[in-house]
Amino acid sequence: MDLRDYLRVLSRRWRVIVLLALLGTAVGALTAYTATPRYRADAELFVSVRQGSDTLQLAQGNAFTQARVQSYAEVAASPLVTRHVVETLRLDMTPAQLSRRITATAQPDTVLIRLSVTDTQPRRAARISNAVADRFAEVVRGLERPDDVHASPVRLSVTQPASVPSEPSSPRPAVNLAIGLMAGLLLGAGAAVARESVDRSVRSLQALTDLLAGLGGPPVLGSIPQDARAGRHPVALRDDKHGLRAEGFRRLRTSLRFVDVDQPPKVIAVTSPLPREGKTSVAINLASALAETGASVCLVDTDLRRPSAASVLGLVRDAGLTTVLIGQAEVHQVLQSAGSFSVLTSGAVPPNPTELLGSAQLRAVLRSLAEQFDHVVVDTAPVLPVADASVITNAVDGYLLVVRASRTSRDQVDAALRTLRHVGASVLGTLLNMTSAKEDGGTYGYAYEYRPQRQTSGRLSMLRGGKRAKPAVGAPAALPTPGGEPQAEGVDRDVTLDGEPHSMTAEGSPQR
Template sequence: MDLRDYIMLLARRWRIVAAVLLLGAVVGYLGGHAETPQYKATATLFVPPPPAASGSRAPSYAAIAASPQVTAPVVHELGLPLTPGQLARRISADAPPGTALVRISADDPVPAAATRIANAVAQRLAVIVERLDRPAGGGSAPVRPTVAIPASVPSAPHLPTLLLDLTIGLLAGLVAGLVLALFMDGADSVLRTADALAVELDLIGGPPLLGTIPKDGRVARRSVAVLADPHGPRAEGYRRVRTNLRFVPSDRGAKVLAVTSALPGEGKTSTAVNLAAALAETGARVCLVDADLRRARVADTLGLTRSAGLSTALLGQAGLDDVLQHLDTFTVLASGPLPSNPTELLGTEAMRRTLLDLAERFDHVLVDTAPLLPVADATVLAPAVDGYLLVVRAHRTTRRELARSVRALQHTGTALTGTVLNGSSGRGDAGSYRCRRPTLARVPAPRRYRPVLQLLARPCGPTPHAIAPFPTTESALP
């Protein structure tokens, strides 16, 4: 992961990081209050250098201040409930550079006890220093250390330091929060909801989310929801995408729109077919092109033939008019026989001219393409299309796959028109406002009014003959 990935991680999981950071601060603050206060008393010992010495020996004497030769007599003298080793951990000594002073400090929960220990250690160290400097042949020592500044009783504890404890808690909380966020992000990198997808698109600079297509167990996945259940939540989801497409700004317009996804099985073909049917409901002239020349599914979905189609026209084996198949609501250009070189065929000038010709004949041209990540078929169409519609499968597409797909489309220089979340768990907004038949009075109406009531009791929405249903097949949509 690079710096950009960590920034995106923070943006996605900032609530977790903030919560753990706050918890660390609280723990640090409470831990500081729970600590036993420690008081420090300091005594200063003056150790003059010997006459023949070239420098001060104070640093050497400071090093033995916590030795057993000093602490053992102090424990016995003061009657402390400590061992010499335990007392040594409460003592610190240092020698300021360029001086003949040794500062001896002692910590204790009781201020007076800290003072007694510091003074006792200073006095005992003076005895040890004088003994060490005494000549081997006898006589008085050339150095007579003295306690220059006795320790005084401290008025305030030096530990705990709330600011230090709070800082440590914050740092520990930050590290723990980042680790937890990284773990959660790695354990659950799948995009599940529209909100999560919208946040991710904002982070990576992706196209806007145009709509959510919910699951609907009443409609088979292989069927065309806009036709099989025109008032169901899936059909309303596609109509919402249709409506939002009108408000997407684009330099070249969005007349020729390529529909793709990161990987197979995310619903790009079902989205293309249903969106074509939804656009046709408005009276627009729509052409659906199956440009997935590796796993063509449009013709099978609509019960059409693909013995001739796009590949036939691109190879010059038939004219465009000869391979177009006209349905009651829109026109389909099937894939035709699958070629051995689909990427090269889709990148030809003939493909660009074909889509340009269709754009002149129809109000909307939808191009079902191959997935982005496995092959380059979708990206070679960039010069021939006005924009891309990226289909994301809920509970399947990962954040990394989404980011790679968006980057691949951005590199083409063609507009990213929008994103569709397919197969979300919720019923969507349409599920709470379905079309219902009017409820009439239960009292039998007079005979002369019954024709009027029968007219009012018709289902709302399009009449059954407004859109002829397409036959379905057993092949599943990718």
């Protein structure tokens, strides 16, 4: 994975990153709120050598002091200092506990030592710090004094006594929040990369193409973008004829025509590896796209376990396919209209759907519909949970396998293809459904730019003497629109290309 892949992963898993970042920030805030305030009191000491009058001796004494000052800092928290301070101040702690509260640091290239003492009470922190400084200076003088000399050559002077701190040194809310936020972001990024590495779902059109190439086919016939309005407007070519979903189904319709030029499929079964992958929506919109060319189309709902075509289209479900299969009605008696195409709903849900779908009656029904209509689209049950989709193999010309982006796994696609091939089914191709604009953003930007415009200025005319002005000599006449109104020049319009309507681009070239 290169940098762009990592950035794509992070943008795709942003919810996990944001959640962990907020969690880390909350932990930092909770820590700052619940922690006991601690105060730090600082005292500073100056180390010098008593002996030396000329310049050379002073230089030697200064070098000696700088060399020893690092060792002096280690003595500040020793029992020689802490035991005496605990006894003198009568502290309710042991010398070892006091030692953990003392920090002594020697300033680089100086003879200064800074003593810091932390405590839960600000006044006691200052009192302990000053006591430690006095005792520390006394201990160092004793350590450096020779046995036969009463005075020590080293002297420690308190240059800055400790004062009572006005605010706690810890916790620091801003620091805790920043640490929590950074920790959460790092954990979120790690979790995003980890989830991506174990994610086996098909996310993009390229990923599905590569997967099927490794499995030896079938071809990828297109992709349908995710649209939040699909639930309210199930038929894309009717509710938003120039939208992205509508253009996606037009591309699917065109791709199906090139699957087998010599024997184009007439009865097409639409299925998916698992439920809730959008196969019914694809079947409905594929029927609408085929009917858009002027062909007669019939949609048959053979999902006899969870039928949904009738409810999506607002049709009656009780009388339909099962009614015909048990001989209670003829096909023409239960066909319903969905506008541009006919629908044979599922009918009542039977107790034995697999047996009904594998019967000779179903093959006869689909054969009669194929003779009556130019195209028959069959909505079937998912492949993997049940055998319903496999038993109608002999009654259809081929299957269109719907794969839901970011949901269907690679193993499920492989298993569905192997199941269909095992029964000798012809898989015409696959369709990636509900794709994200971030995954295949370059595919859909074209449709946004070349949506036909609705201009009214071209239809306005100047009145002269109460009459409509005539067009200038040589100007092209306005074209009639389907509604009967003339269409102004320069307004994009639909044209027919190879038997299919395509929206004209701004330059006048047909868009596929």
